[in-house]
Amino acid sequence: MTSKSEQQLIEFVTSQRWFGSKTKEVAHSQVVDQAVLREDDPRLVLLLVEIRFDTGTHETYQLLADDSLDALTDPRNVRELVSLIRQGIKLPAADGVVEFGAISGFSAELREAHPIEAEQSNTSIVFDDELILKVFRRLEAGINPELELLRFLTEHDFPNVAQLVGWYSYAGRQMDATLGILQRFVVGRDGWEHALDTMGDGSEGFIASTRGLGEVIGRMHSTLASDPNDPNFCPEETSAESLGLLTATVDEEIESVFLDLPENVPELDPIRGRGEEVRERLRQLTNLGGAGRVIRHHGDLHLGQTLWADGEWVVLDFEGEPARSLPERRRKRSPLRDVAGMLRSFAYAASASPLLRGVEPPDGWEDRAREQFLEGYRAAVDQSLVPSGSGMDRLLRVFELEKAVYELRYELNNRPDWVRIPVAGIQRMLEDHVPV
Amino acid sequence: MTEPGNWFERDPLWFKRAVFYEIHLRGFNDGNDDGSGDFRGLTDKLDYLQWLGIDCLWLLPCFPSPLRDGGYDISDFFSIHPDYGNVEDFTYFVDQAHQRGMRVIADLVMNHTSADHPWFQQSRTEPDGPYGDWYVWGDDDTRWSEARIIFLDTEPSNWTWDPVRGQYYWHRFFSHQPDLNYDNPEVQEQMLNVLRFWLDLGLDGFRLDAVPYLYERDGTNGENLPETHAFLRRVRAEVDARYSDRVLLAEANQWPSDVVQYFGDGDECHMAFHFPVMPRMFMALRREDALPMVEILESTPPIPENAQWGLFLRNHDELTLEMVTDDERDYLYEEYAKDPRMKLNLGIRRRLAPLLDNGRDEIQLMHAILFSLPGSPVIYYGDEIGMGDNIFLGDRDGVRTPMQWTGDRNGGFSRADFQQLYLPPLMDPVYGFQAVNVEAQLRQPNSLLRWLHRLIALRKDHPVFGLGTYEALRPENPRIFAHVRMYEDDIVLCVHNLARSAQAVELDLSRWEGFVPEEMFGRTRFPRIGELPYLLTMAPRGFFWFQLRKDGEE
Numbered sequence: 001m002t003s004k005s006e007q008q009l010i011e012f013v014t015s016q017r018w019f020g021s022k023t024k025e026v027a028h029s030q031v032v033d034q035a036v037l038r039e040d041d042p043r044l045v046l047l048l049v050e051i052r053f054d055t056g057t058h059e060t061y062q063l064l065a066d067d068s069l070d071a072l073t074d075p076r077n078v079r080e081l082v083s084l085i086r087q088g089i090k091l092p093a094a095d096g097v098v099e100f101g102a103i104s105g106f107s108a109e110l111r112e113a114h115p116i117e118a119e120q121s122n123t124s125i126v127f128d129d130e131l132i133l134k135v136f137r138r139l140e141a142g143i144n145p146e147l148e149l150l151r152f153l154t155e156h157d158f159p160n161v162a163q164l165v166g167w168y169s170y171a172g173r174q175m176d177a178t179l180g181i182l183q184r185f186v187v188g189r190d191g192w193e194h195a196l197d198t199m200g201d202g203s204e205g206f207i208a209s210t211r212g213l214g215e216v217i218g219r220m221h222s223t224l225a226s227d228p229n230d231p232n233f234c235p236e237e238t239s240a241e242s243l244g245l246l247t248a249t250v251d252e253e254i255e256s257v258f259l260d261l262p263e264n265v266p267e268l269d270p271i272r273g274r275g276e277e278v279r280e281r282l283r284q285l286t287n288l289g290g291a292g293r294v295i296r297h298h299g300d301l302h303l304g305q306t307l308w309a310d311g312e313w314v315v316l317d318f319e320g321e322p323a324r325s326l327p328e329r330r331r332k333r334s335p336l337r338d339v340a341g342m343l344r345s346f347a348y349a350a351s352a353s354p355l356l357r358g359v360e361p362p363d364g365w366e367d368r369a370r371e372q373f374l375e376g377y378r379a380a381v382d383q384s385l386v387p388s389g390s391g392m393d394r395l396l397r398v399f400e401l402e403k404a405v406y407e408l409r410y411e412l413n414n415r416p417d418w419v420r421i422p423v424a425g426i427q428r429m430l431e432d433h434v435p436v
Numbered sequence: 437m438t439e440p441g442n443w444f445e446r447d448p449l450w451f452k453r454a455v456f457y458e459i460h461l462r463g464f465n466d467g468n469d470d471g472s473g474d475f476r477g478l479t480d481k482l483d484y485l486q487w488l489g490i491d492c493l494w495l496l497p498c499f500p501s502p503l504r505d506g507g508y509d510i511s512d513f514f515s516i517h518p519d520y521g522n523v524e525d526f527t528y529f530v531d532q533a534h535q536r537g538m539r540v541i542a543d544l545v546m547n548h549t550s551a552d553h554p555w556f557q558q559s560r561t562e563p564d565g566p567y568g569d570w571y572v573w574g575d576d577d578t579r580w581s582e583a584r585i586i587f588l589d590t591e592p593s594n595w596t597w598d599p600v601r602g603q604y605y606w607h608r609f610f611s612h613q614p615d616l617n618y619d620n621p622e623v624q625e626q627m628l629n630v631l632r633f634w635l636d637l638g639l640d641g642f643r644l645d646a647v648p649y650l651y652e653r654d655g656t657n658g659e660n661l662p663e664t665h666a667f668l669r670r671v672r673a674e675v676d677a678r679y680s681d682r683v684l685l686a687e688a689n690q691w692p693s694d695v696v697q698y699f700g701d702g703d704e705c706h707m708a709f710h711f712p713v714m715p716r717m718f719m720a721l722r723r724e725d726a727l728p729m730v731e732i733l734e735s736t737p738p739i740p741e742n743a744q745w746g747l748f749l750r751n752h753d754e755l756t757l758e759m760v761t762d763d764e765r766d767y768l769y770e771e772y773a774k775d776p777r778m779k780l781n782l783g784i785r786r787r788l789a790p791l792l793d794n795g796r797d798e799i800q801l802m803h804a805i806l807f808s809l810p811g812s813p814v815i816y817y818g819d820e821i822g823m824g825d826n827i828f829l830g831d832r833d834g835v836r837t838p839m840q841w842t843g844d845r846n847g848g849f850s851r852a853d854f855q856q857l858y859l860p861p862l863m864d865p866v867y868g869f870q871a872v873n874v875e876a877q878l879r880q881p882n883s884l885l886r887w888l889h890r891l892i893a894l895r896k897d898h899p900v901f902g903l904g905t906y907e908a909l910r911p912e913n914p915r916i917f918a919h920v921r922m923y924e925d926d927i928v929l930c931v932h933n934l935a936r937s938a939q940a941v942e943l944d945l946s947r948w949e950g951f952v953p954e955e956m957f958g959r960t961r962f963p964r965i966g967e968l969p970y971l972l973t974m975a976p977r978g979f980f981w982f983q984l985r986k987d988g989e990e
Contacts, residue, residue, distance in 0.1 A: 027925055054925035056899035060445070141445040142535070173680075175445040231528075239480055240842045244878030245487050248889070251881055259959065279881065286879070327443070327486065327537040 004069065006030065009049055012069040013061055018121050018137040020322060021051075021059060023413065028052040032060065032174050035093035038080050042066040046098060048139065048174060060139045062179055072135060075113035078125045082133060085166035085182050096172015098179070103154075103164055121322040122180075131165060132185040136178060136319075139170075140326040144178035148330075149224070149296065149318035152233060158223045160216045160314050162186045188309025195303055195349040195369075200359045209308060210346075210369045214376025216313045217301070217342065221335040222382040225295040235293040235385060236332055242294070247286040250402045254278050257409050265412070267420040270427045277430055278401070284434050285398045292386040292395070294332040301338040302345035321406065335385050336392070339377055340399030343370055344407065344425065351421045393435035401429055443534045444681065450539070451641075451683045451707055452744045453902035454491035455892050456814040460752055461498055461520050462858055463838050464817060466849055471856030473838075473849070475516070475525040479532050481841075484874065486536040488820065488885075489892035493533060494643055494685075496752055497543045498526070502552050502612075506752070506832070508543070508645060509550035509613050513630040523637070530638040539640035541683060546627050547646045548613040556614050560601040570623055571614045572606035572652060583608070583658040589781050608649040608658070618650045618667060628674055635675070641683035644705065647698065648688045660694050668704040683707060685746055689758055692736040702740035710736070710745040710811060712759035715768060717749070717805060718791065719760075721798065722771045724935040726917035728764075730908050733809070744902070745811030749802055750819060753832055754783030755791070777827045787835045789822040794866060796822075797977035800887060801932060804979045805917065807895050808930040810906040815888075821877050822884045824867025829859060837862055840869035847873060894956055898983075900926040909943055916941040916974065927984040929953060933974035942969035945984075953982035 009029040013019050029051045038044035047063040064071040064081075071077040084091070088102045116124050116132075123135045136144060150164040166182040189197070191213075198205040225235040258275030261268055271278070298305070299320030307314040320329030346369040350361040386392050407422035444450070459478065467476030475498075485493065497507030500517050507517065516526050530540050549556055558567040577595035585591050587609060595604040596611040605614045616623050631642065651663040668686075675682050686698040686705040691712060698708045713736075716728040739745070755772070757765045765782070772791050773784040784791070792798040799822060806813050818839055825834045838861040841848030847861040847869030854860070862868045877883035895901045904923030911918055915935040921928045927948065933939050945951075945965045953962040953970075964987060972980065 025925075052924075055897065056903065056924045056926060057897070142443045171442075173446050176442045231532075239483070240844070240848045241484060241875040241878055244875045245484060248878040248886060249487065252886070252889070255881070283879070325537070327535065330535065331483065331486070 004065070008069070009063075010051070013049060013051055013063070016137070018123065019051075019061070020121060020138055021053065024057075025054040026051055027054045033093050033095045033170075033172055035091050035096075035098045035170075037064075037084065037091060037098070038077075044071055044077050044080055046093070046170075046179075048170065060174070060177075061137050062135065062139055064135070072115065072123050072125065075125075078113045078133060079127075081135075081168070081180070082127065082131065082166075082182060085133075085168055088166075093170065093172055095174065096170055098168060098170050100166070100168045102166040103151075121319065126185050129187055130185055131182055132162070133180060133182050135180040138322070139175070139177040139179070141175035141177055142326050142330070144181075144326070145296075145299065145320050145329050146318040147178050147181050148232070149298070150181065150183065152227075152230075152296075153220070153223060156223050156226060158220060160220065160312065162314060162316060186307055186309050186314050188307035188314060191303040191306030191308055191313070192345070192349065194308040195346075196353055196357055196359075199349070199353045199361050199365065200357050202362070207365070207368050207372060209311075209313070210372040211376035213306065213313050213342070214373040214378075215380040216315065216376075217298075217338060218377040218380025220315060221295065221297060221338070221385060222380065224297060225293070225335075225382055225385055233296050235295045238291045238294055238334075243286055243288055243291050246291065246398065247282065250398060250405070251279055251282055253402065253405050253409075254282065257405050260409075260412075262412065265416065265419060267416075267423055271423050271430075274430065278405075278426060281430055281434075282398065282401060285394050285401070288387065288391050288394055290387050290391060292334055292336070292392075293384060295335055295385060296330070296332055297335045298338045298341075299329055301341040303342070303349060304345070323406075323410070334395060334399070335381070336395050337399045337402075339374070340396050340403050342373060343396070344400055344403045346370055346373070347425055348407075348421055351424060352418075355417070390435045397429065397432075397435065401426070404429065443537065444539070446681060448681055449742060449744075449903070450681060451492065451685075451812060453896070453899050454539075454812050455489060455895065456492045456494050456746070456812060457485060457488070457490040458494045458496070458748075458751055458814055458816045460496050460817060460836050462496075463836050463849075465839060465841070466852060467521075469851045470519075471850055471852035472519045472858045474519065475521040475529045479525075479529045482529075482532055482536050482538070485538060488889055489896060490538055490815075491896075492539040492541060492640065492683075494814065495540065495542045497545065497645075502550055504550070504612050505610055506836070508545050509548075509552075509610070510545055511550040511552040511554075513544075514633055527637050534638065540638075541641040541643055541685065542634065542639055543645055544630070544634075544642040545645040546616070547649050548607060548609060548615045551612040551614055559614075560598050560605075563601055563603075569620050570617055572617050573601065573603045574606065575603055577604045580606075580652050580654070580656075580658055582656060583652070587781060606652060609646065615649070615652075618663070624667060624670070628671065631671065631675065632678070635679050635682060640681070641685065641706075643685040643687060645687050647686050647705075648690060648694075660688070660690065660697060665697060665700065665704060668698065669700055672700070672704055685709070689756055691759060692732070696737045696739055699739050699743040702742045706742070707744045707746050707812070710747055711756060713809070714748065715755065715757055715760050715764070717802060718755070718772060719764060719768060720917065720934055721792075721802065722767075724915050726914060726932075726934055729805075729917055730910065733906070733908065745809075746814055747806055747809055747811040748814040748816065749806055750786075750788045750791070750816050750835070751814070752816065752836060754780040754785040756781075756783040758782050775827065780832065785825070785827070785832055785834055787823060787825040788816070788819045789867065790824050794822065794824075795977075796884065799884060801934075801977045801979055803888060803891060804930075804981070805932050807891055807901060808919070808921070808928075808932075808981065810904070810921070812902060813895075820885050820888050821872055821874055822867075823872055824862050824864070826860075826862060833859055840873040842873050842875040843870045848875070890957065894981075898926055898928060898956075899923055900928050904928070911941045911943050913939060913941045915939050918943060927951070928956070929982040929984055930979070931972060931974065931982075932979040933977060936976050938976055938978075939974045941972050941974060943972065945970045948984050950987050951984040952987050954985055956981045956983055 032050045033048045035046045049061045052058040084100045091098045112128050125133045153161050154164045162183045169178045195206045228234045305317045346366050350366040353359045404422045404425040411418045462473045464473040465477030467474050499510045500512040501507045555567045559571045648659040651661045652658045684705040686708040689711045695708050698705045716732045719728045773779050838849035877885035900921045900923035904921040907920045909918040918931040951965050
């Protein structure tokens with residue numbers, strides 16, 4: 001396996017969808033550690049591959065290789081991984097150890113394995129519609145928030161998640177890192193598709209379910225804030241300068257996105273040259289008395305991270321925004337970030353429907369979805385976590401703005417056709433009144 | 437791995453790319469409302485330090501101490517000063533910092549203890565007891581007279597008479613800080629136990645205070661002795677054998693040719709402060725002349741690959757003028773210490789902003805130069821918002837006043853009564869907490885704090901600043917300090933105008949003909965480099981950092 005040349009490693013990694021740094025120039029790559037997961041032919045090897053950029057920074061990726069560098073396309077290899085998790089064993093790496101851990105919920109022999117559409121930062125494989133294995137590709141030192149949050153929610157009997165079944169991780173000279181998780185596979189309709197489906201069939205099915213979605217997210221936040229004895233999860237009061245920190249963080253994101261706006265994208269015209277206006281709007285919004293409390297939260301919540309299953313909502317994917325560093329993703333922040341993410345997602349659905357399905361959303365669709373969702377959320381969330389009165393509306397706007405700016409950068413890099421959605425969102429926020 | 441103890445990717449050279457932040461614990465944030473900063477308070481501010489982009493926190497001494505020298509007089513090496521909390525508070529803080537991607541090093545004084553330390557008390561009362569030989573005793577107070585007196589303003593001699601034991605004891609600093617006797621192997625072993633104790637609790641290293649003075653030898657000035665280096669090699673070997681990714685930072689206020697010995701062959705300290713460069717930066721700025729800086733960097737010997745200079749503009753001590761000539765010292769006193777109260781020992785006890793007359797351009801230029809030099813920058817708490825000092829407070833307390841978080845009571849530092857505060861916060865109209873505080877500067881896009889945040893982020897995107905080569909350009913215009921840093925494929929050109937007036941400069945960049953300079957903050961592309969000298973016009977006290985890109989690169 002180590003016979004693969006540096007060039008082959010670079011070509012493979014940089015051509016993958018989960019490779020996060022497509023805008024950077026790769027200079028070198030090397031295998032920094034490896035572990036044999038199966039001796040029998042064809043050998044299955046886990047590789048930690050370091051990709052170095054021209055400025056001397058680097059990222060580390062997980063590869064699973066047999067004869068090819070993409071062994072996860074072969075179901076036998078994936079079954080091997082799950083079997084190792086079930087056994088809960090430790091395997092030596094050249095310079096560390098790969099540890100597999102089982103929690104519960106294994107059924108009998110696994111048969112069918114099929115990959116599902118690749119995510120930004122990982123590869124997921126489903127077994128018999130019962131279990132799903134998620135292999136993290138970009139590795140960072142420390143526990144992955146997905147393992148941390150799923151375990152917490154599973155242990156605290158929060159029902160609306162796909163339960164954690166097992167995990168595997170690496171501990172070695174290079175770093176300690178979560179490599180992957182195994183969880184129950186929940187059969188359901190992706191929340192995003194559910195929204196688009198019902199928009200098309202003229203039913204109010206989705207709108208009717210958004211209140212329930214708000215309640216689920218509210219209860220999820222209350223659960224995440226429920227353990228004062230766990231320092232990783234106990235809610236914290238915001239400090240005197242935390243609103244300042246929030247303002248500075250969002251303001252710098254706005255400044256940097258506007259600095260990088262490409263010249264030749266006409267979709268950007270409605271907001272081009274208006275960076276200062278956006279920043280001024282942010283300053284108005286952050287003149288707040290308080291910001292509620294900060295907690296661990298989902299971190300990247302949108303409709304695509306939910307499932308509509310038998311009339312119940314299930315929340316998925318607790319990794320956080322893949323473009324942010326792990327310490328950043330683990331930071332406690334206001335739960336309203338998640339709420340804002342969902343509100344932005346409603347805007348996305350309304351704008352995407354004509355693009356994807358050729359269906360105009362019914363009048364007021366987005367407004368009704370927002371209203372219902374917020375009503376459900378307010379009813380369910382622990383009131384001490386969020387600011388009261390108009391403070392909540394203003395803080396929500398701040399996070400919606402943060403999200404829209406993040407979306408703008410993401411779409412510019414990945415889906416230029418969708419740029420006009422965050423552009424419309426930012427434009428609308430400039431024209432809306434500031435809640436008083 | 438369900439609970440990793442390690443939140444960092446392995447990187448034995450992390451300290452070469454790191455930005456350090458020096459914290460006076462007592463003055464940073466009060467978590468228990470008693471008027472004095474503590475670990476709980478500091479832990480509450482970690483989000484701020486994470487946002488700022490700090491890689492490593494350096495704590496001033498936090499051990500039990502009678503505090504007659506800001507905690508550099510340690511009376512127990514295995515505990516935490518009760519004003520700051522306890523060992524549990526300390527380990528919780530270190531873990532919380534680690535989880536946020538920040539490391540922690542702490543000040544440790546190996547040379548001496550407080551006179552209150554039980555070791556010294558037993559040494560003076562029981563000359564034949566187990567601690568009888570732990571300090572340097574003598575019947576003759578004229579021995580080693582070649583050794584200079586460091587605290588000239590307070591100490592007449594390096595010897596002080598102890599009426600209890602009936603002998604003189606040796607002290608290179610205050611008379612209440614007796615030197616430990618490193619010729620005694622038990623002392624050496626115990627000091628290694630101290631290091632292990634804190635490293636085992638997760639500490640990432642030490643800033644070793646006053647290392648040149650560990651031994652005394654006849655006919656020498658007692659500084660930088662071979663025995664001292666041998667002991668440091670033993671410390672390093674111990675740390676390397678048992679721990680990974682830790683750092684030893686030497687405080688040796690010496691000339692570069694002496695300081696580099698503290699790196700050994702890469703087998704003593706990982707880092708050492710470059711003291712002489714700092715007064716020369718201030719001199720260069722006043723004289724509008726790059727030469728003092730260019731010269732001191734030229735006379736700095738090369739250091740091992742695995743070693744790094746620590747660089748700073750200001751710290752918790754006076755701006756030390758030991759490493760300049762008498763003429764240069766007179767000049768610096770004249771320019772920067774107009775009030776005699778501003779002088780202390782051989783130095784100037786002022787913070788950065790007042791030294792630079794609170795000039796925003798000057799403060800930024802000095803930071804830009806600091807961040808562009810080969811070495812790891814250290815920011816002194818409060819200097820990121822341009823805090824002032826109080827020259828009416830004694831000793832070095834004037835630069836150790838409470839951190840200014842908000843415009844509220846006590847500057848947001850403490851909820852205690854004003855009278856309870858360990859020192860009064862600054863309240864003058866220019867530097868007081870109502871004018872200068874973190875909260876306000878976070879909200880002002882053009883504040884010094886926000887600017888410094890961008891500078892730190894930029895530096896961290898470019899390992900070249902920590903790892904790259906340094907080459908001075910020496911343009912004809914002496915007011916311009918220009919140099920090139922190179923690491924792997926990253927080439928960075930740094931040009932700084934030391935003058936109060938706009939300047940033009942021609943740089944010989946013919947080696948990079950065909951490259952395109954891209955200004956690093958705004959990512960504006962400048963004209964392609966051709967055969968002729970490259971002409972730049974510089975704003976007063978302005979600077980440019982360019983990444984030199986091959987033509988056609990994105």
